[in-house]
Amino acid sequence: MLDAENISKFAKVLPSEWDVFLFELKKHSKFSRFNLHEFKKIQEHELEIQEKKALRLKKEREKMVIKNLEVKESVTSMDEASCSKPVCSKCNKIKSDNVKLLKDAESLTLEIENFQKKKMI
Numbered sequence: 001m002l003d004a005e006n007i008s009k010f011a012k013v014l015p016s017e018w019d020v021f022l023f024e025l026k027k028h029s030k031f032s033r034f035n036l037h038e039f040k041k042i043q044e045h046e047l048e049i050q051e052k053k054a055l056r057l058k059k060e061r062e063k064m065v066i067k068n069l070e071v072k073e074s075v076t077s078m079d080e081a082s083c084s085k086p087v088c089s090k091c092n093k094i095k096s097d098n099v100k101l102l103k104d105a106e107s108l109t110l111e112i113e114n115f116q117k118k119k120m121i
Contacts, residue, residue, distance in 0.1 A: 004032060007039045014043075017119070021046050054119065061112045068105040075102060 011022050025031055025042065034042075075098045 004034075006036050007034060010036075010039065017050070018046075054116070057112060057116060061109065061116070064105060064109050064112065068102065068109060071098060071102045071105060074098060 011018075014022065075095070
């Protein structure tokens with residue numbers, strides 16, 4: 001069996017995340033002359049890129065979780081401080097803004113988790 005046939009068979013069984021990569025690779029003028037070893041090296045390089053991207057997303061998610069916790073602590077401490085004193089309208093606005101930010105952070109955290117789950121599938 002020729003390398004081109006092996007490469008084509010190998011490419012067909014790759015997950016759908018590889019479709020864009022394969023499309024770009026097939027546009028390359030040397031694609032038809034690749035041997036299996038070269039194809040594997042290119043694939044390993046692409047896999048490294050994807051792993052680095054996943055690691056970066058994981059770190060970003062961890063930062064968001066930490067910020068989310070900080071906002072929760074801030075809102076909690078503000079709630080405790082405001083319980084003993086009458087609340088002014090400015091404090092109410094700050095509190096509602098913090099609650100909105102907290103909801104946004106939680107929403108983004110869930111979106112990142114969903115994105116990572118889809119990426120793993």
